[in-house]
Amino acid sequence: xxPAGHDRDFDRYRNGVVTTLQIVGAWLVPFPDRxxxxxxxxxxxWTTPASMAPESAASRATARRYxxxxxxTRALPTAFIDALVDYASRRAVSTMVxxxxxxxxxxxTQARYFGGFVPxxxxxxxxxxxxAGRMLQMxxxxxxxxxxxxxxxxxxxxxTSFADxxxxxxxFMAVASRVSGQDLSWLDEAxxxxxxxxxxxxxxxxxxxxxxxxxxxxxxRLDIAKVPHQIPVVTTFADGETVREMFDGRLRQMTYEYRxxxxxxxxxxxxxxxxxxxxxxxxxxxxxxxxxxTTAGNRWAARWMIWLEDALLTYVALT
Numbered sequence: 001x002x003p004a005g006h007d008r009d010f011d012r013y014r015n016g017v018v019t020t021l022q023i024v025g026a027w028l029v030p031f032p033d034r035x036x037x038x039x040x041x042x043x044x045x046w047t048t049p050a051s052m053a054p055e056s057a058a059s060r061a062t063a064r065r066y067x068x069x070x071x072x073t074r075a076l077p078t079a080f081i082d083a084l085v086d087y088a089s090r091r092a093v094s095t096m097v098x099x100x101x102x103x104x105x106x107x108x109t110q111a112r113y114f115g116g117f118v119p120x121x122x123x124x125x126x127x128x129x130x131x132a133g134r135m136l137q138m139x140x141x142x143x144x145x146x147x148x149x150x151x152x153x154x155x156x157x158x159x160t161s162f163a164d165x166x167x168x169x170x171x172f173m174a175v176a177s178r179v180s181g182q183d184l185s186w187l188d189e190a191x192x193x194x195x196x197x198x199x200x201x202x203x204x205x206x207x208x209x210x211x212x213x214x215x216x217x218x219x220x221r222l223d224i225a226k227v228p229h230q231i232p233v234v235t236t237f238a239d240g241e242t243v244r245e246m247f248d249g250r251l252r253q254m255t256y257e258y259r260x261x262x263x264x265x266x267x268x269x270x271x272x273x274x275x276x277x278x279x280x281x282x283x284x285x286x287x288x289x290x291x292x293x294t295t296a297g298n299r300w301a302a303r304w305m306i307w308l309e310d311a312l313l314t315y316v317a318l319t
Contacts, residue, residue, distance in 0.1 A: 001039040002058075009054045013040060016058030020092040024066055027091070027152055028159050031066055038062050049100075056093050061089040070159050072166040080169055083135035084155075110311035138191045140276040145178045145187075154179045186228050190277055195224040199231060199269050200283035202253065215264040220253040222283070228273065234271045238262040265289045 008034050017038060023030050040057035047053040047073045063085045067073060073081050143151040157166070157173045177184045190197050202220040219233050227249030235243045239262035247254055249267065258264070268285035270278065278284065 002036065003040065003042045003056075004180060005045055006043070012054040013058040014115050015096060016040075016055035016092070016237050018088065019055075019096050020059040020062040021066070022094045023095055024063065026089050029070065029090075029155050034067065035233050036062065036065060038065050041119065043278070052093055052096065055096055056089060059089040059092045060085055063092070067095075067159075071162050075166045075168045076172075077135075077169055079133065080101075080172070081136040083133065086133075086136050086247065121253045134191060134277070137276045138187055141185055142176065142272065144272070144274040145184075146176075146182065174215065186226070187277075188228070190225045196279040197225045197227065197275060197277040198222040198280050198283075199227075199249070199271055199275070199278060200280070201233075201267050201286045203268045204286040204288070207287060209259070212259055212261045213263045215258040215260065217264075217267045218253060218255045219247050219269050221249065221251065222280075226250050231270050232272070233267070233269045233276070235264055237264050239278045263288070 002010060006013070017036070021036070023056075025031055028200065038061040040054070040061040043053040043057050064081075067084055075126065135210070142154075146154070154176045157179050158172055161175065162171065173184065175189050176187075187248065198221070200220055200222050201217065203216070203218040206215040208214075215235065215237075215257035217233065217235055229249055231249050233245045233247050235256070235258065237243075237260055241260070242257075243258060243264065245256050266285060266287045266289065270284055273281070
C-alpha cells in the first residue's frame with residue numbers, strides 16, 4: 001500500500017520490502033506468511049535517488065510488521081520496538097546502497113527548494129548510527145561491543161525463544177548476557193540513567209625534552225554514567241608509531257606519559273567508536289597537527305559559501 005501519488009516509485013517501495021524480508025529472514029528467521037501487507041509512511045513526492053527515502057519508508061514498515069508477527073510485543077517498551085525496527089531497516093537499506101552504488105551505507109541530508117517541493121542532495125554523509133535515539137544507540141553499542149555475529153545470535157535467540165510467549169525488555173537483556181557470555185547490565189544502566197555516557201581527552205601535549213619529546217595524555221569521564229570495562233586510548237606520533245592503552249571506564253581520570261623520538265600528533269579515546277552511547281564525540285580526541293585544523297576550516301568555509309550561493313539563487317528565483 002504505497003502512499004497516494006507515489007505510483008511511479010512503486011519499484012523503489014517494493015525493493016525496500018523485498019530486501020528487508022531477505023535480510024531479516026536470513027539474519028533471524030524467515031517471515032512465516034506467504035504474503036505481507038505494509039503501509040509505508042508518506043515521503044516527499046520528489047526525492048533524490050541517493051536519499052533512499054521510499055526504500056527506507058518501506059523497509060521500516062516491513063521490519064515493524066515482521067517483529068509484530070514473530071513476537072508478542074505488547075509487554076515491550078515502545079522505544080525498544082522502534083529501535084529494533086530502525087536497526088533492521090538500516091541494515092536492509094545498507095544492502096540496497098551496496099547493490100546500487102557499490103558504497104558503504106551513509107545516509108544523506110536532503111535540502112529542498114521552493115517551499116520543500118524541489119529536492120537538492122546536499123551529499124552530507126551521515127554514519128549508519130547517525131540520528132539514532134538512546135535505545136537505538138544502545139543496540140549499536142551492544143553490536144559493536146560483542147561483535148556482529150554474537151549480536152545476531154542474541155537477537156535470533158530472543159526471537160525464537162519467545163515466539164509463543166510475551167517477552168519483556170528485561171528478558172531481552174537476560175538473553176543478551178547469556179548468549180554473549182558477558183554481563184551487559186551496564187548497557188541498561190547507562191541507558192536508564194539521566195546522566196550521559198561521556199569520555200574525553202581532557203588534555204594533550206607533546207613538548208621537546210632531552211633530545212626527544214615528552215607526551216602527556218589525560219583521559220576523563222565527564223559524567224556519572226560508567227562503563228565498567230576497558231576503553232582504548234590511542235596516541236599517534238609523527239613517525240607513524242602508535243601506543244594503545246586501556247582506560248578503566250569506572251575511573252574519573254587517568255594520565256599517560258610517554259617519551260619518544262617523534263612528537264605526538266593525535267590522541268583519542270574509543271577510536272573505533274564502540275560506545276555509540278557516548279553523547280559527545282567532539283571531545284573524544286585532540287590533535288596537535290595544525291594542518292588538519294586548517295583543512296577543516298577551509299572545507300567549512302567552502303560549504304558556507306555554497307550554501308550562501310544556493311540561498312541567493314533560490315531567493316532570486318522566487319522574486
